[in-house]
Amino acid sequence: MGYMGVLYPVGLQTNSTLFFQHENIDEVVFEGYHDDEEDRFLKVYHEWEENLEIPRKQID
Numbered sequence: 001m002g003y004m005g006v007l008y009p010v011g012l013q014t015n016s017t018l019f020f021q022h023e024n025i026d027e028v029v030f031e032g033y034h035d036d037e038e039d040r041f042l043k044v045y046h047e048w049e050e051n052l053e054i055p056r057k058q059i060d
Contacts (some may be wrong), residue, residue, distance in 0.1 A: 021056075 003025070005018040 021059075 003020050003022070005020065006012050007016050010016070
């Protein structure tokens, strides 16, 4: 799953947004609000993602 990081409190700015993958995360410092609907979506998404046959680009 891909992620993007933005500066707080500014939010989404094209010149300061960082894109990264799950394996690039060492520690989660804060996890915002989520509910049961998001949990259900993530379960379905991860099941779908496991069946993808598209190779992911590796960034060194």
